Amino acid sequence: MTKPADRSGQQASAPDDVREYIKRVLNLIEKKEVSEEEAAWITKETVEGFRDYVNPGFLEYRKTVTKDGQYAAVEWSDSGSCFQDVNGKSYIDCLGGFGIYNVGHRNPKVLKAVLDQLNRQALHSQDLLDPLRAMLAKILERITPGDLKYSFFTNSGTESVEAALKLVRMYSERTTILAATRAFHGKSLGSLSGTAKGMFRRPFQPLLQGFRHVPFGDIDMMRATFAVCAETADDVAAVLLEPVQGEGGIILPPPDYLRQVRELCDEYGALLVFDEVQTGMGRTGKMFASEIYGVVPDILCLAKAFGGGIIPAGVVVAKEKVFRNLFGNPFMHTTTFGGNPLACAAAIATIDVLLEERLPERAAKAGSYFLEQLREAARGQEDKILDIRGIGLMIGIEFHRDEVGYEAAKGMFDNGVLVAGTLINSKTIRIEPPLTITKEEIDQVVAAFRKVVQQIEA
Incomplete structure (x- = not known):
């Protein structure tokens, strides 16, 4: 199929072979x-x-x-x-679209809600009040921890982080934001400023000014950085953290770390932003990972699984003291498709499935079994495998070398299991299946893993 030029030398539009190609593709979709x-x-x-x-x-x-x-x-x-x-x-x-299929692939209840909404109205007028956005926001106020209250809907994780950064900027005149090493918050310009990996950052520098990175889990360094910023009049506006680092290699925080960060934010008048794009919606054994650690952030970012694996959807939920700066002019930050009727229908149905089927609790139980079986399968392979760790159905297998991890991922794919590495720590492959995964499927994954690690060379 070629692109013919018209008489002016410009490319002609919609040639016959394009129409034929389109029809063939549409026929296949049917x-x-x-x-x-x-x-x-x-x-x-x-x-x-x-x-x-x-x-x-x-x-x-x-x-x-x-x-x-x-x-x-x-x-x-x-x-x-x-x-x-x-x-x-x-x-x-076991990749789960990097964590989007928490309620499974094409969950019937989510699919039905989206199709029902599609048959009535797909997108809203942008001017009238759309009911599902209001109803979903009320549901989120009920299920999120603490006094998180107001919601701004987005289309993706990086958009959720961008919206959170704007809320931080509007909250005070401070501009310093602390993020963590190995962090991943997205790749749009603002969220990339919080992302830690130099390979992603370098081509686009200078990024958003005011970001500083400190080692994840090091509360002493976090405390010292707060103090230095206060002394230099670079007072911290917010701390941006993943409660459990996903792309960083499934890194769990030390006990009490997140609570101590919360206390530091309160002491210095800074906001705490939790990026739960990957950890939220039941992945770690609770609806939100912040519940596991007993910490309420000022701003909570969600996406990935929020749309039920059917529609791209995300949200930022914030406390009233943070969100009220948008009351005077709600058009200070907007998005055409965020909070559209299809996405809201998908999110409402997703939350219903998570609650009705008790999928967070299922993730905790299945994850514990999965972790135990993987560790047992790795016994005797310590020359290849450095660590197997995780929480709920968010598990990382870290190898001594990148090449061994790649070979393990290839081998598991050949044996009918999809896994992938993490973007920041490439030695670690992730296990993030749907929370609906059965015990029999877990056993199949473990059997494939055992077979592969025995065959590859250290």
Whole structure:
């Protein structure tokens, strides 16, 4: 398919072969199953499309988690704790879209709520009051910890962090924000300022001014940094933390660390922002990880699983003392699609599933069993595996070398299990399946892991 030029030398729009191509793609979307011939065409078009029109780098990336040319595996459908490629092979999903499938793939209740809303109204007018946004905000006020009250809805995790940073800036004249080493808060310019990895930051510097990074879990360094900032008139406006670092390598905080950070914020008049984009919505064994540690932040950021794995959705929930700066002019920060009816329907249904099926409690129980079985499977492989740690169904397997971790991920993929590394600590692969994963599926994952680690070289 080529792009013909018109008489002026400009490219003509909508040539006949484009229309034919579109019709062929739409016809495939209609199908529940595809033939072997169609699967081969889809695979060819996908690989060539990524190479020529999306980004060829993704093809090289896929080689790090598959082997023997299997980077051409193309996902096509999903359900429960699994997804299927275009050739019909099923994989247990222990990546979970980096944590979006907490209630499972295509959860029926979430899917029904979205389809019901879609059949009535997909997007809102932007001018009239939309009811589901108000109802979802009321639900969030009830289920979030402490006196968190007002909600601003977004489309993604990085947007949630951006909104939180604006709330911080509006709260006081202070501009210093403390984040942690190994932190990941997103890749838009503001949230990237809180993200720690130099590889992501370097091409876009200078980033948002005022950020300082301190070692995660080091309360003495945090305390000293607060004191120094106060002495130099760079008073801390806020501390931005993940209660459990996800992309940093599934790093749990030391006991009492988060409570002590909360006390420091109160002592110095700073806000505490929890980025629970990955830890929220039941992942760690409670609805929110902050509940595990008994700490209430001033601002809570959610996304990923918030839309139930059906619709992209996120939210920032804040205390009234923080949010009230938007009361006078609610248009100081807006988003066209944040809080749209489909996303709100998905989030309401997702919360209902989490509560009705007690998925946070299930995550705690299943995670404990998963962790125990993985550690048992790793016994005798200490020359390859440095540590296996986690909380709930948020588990990290850290290897001594990146190359060993890559080989383990490839091997597990060959055995029908999808895992992936973390963006900050590349030696660690994550286990973040849907919270609906069964014991039998956990046992299959552990069996694949045991087989693979015995075969790879240290």
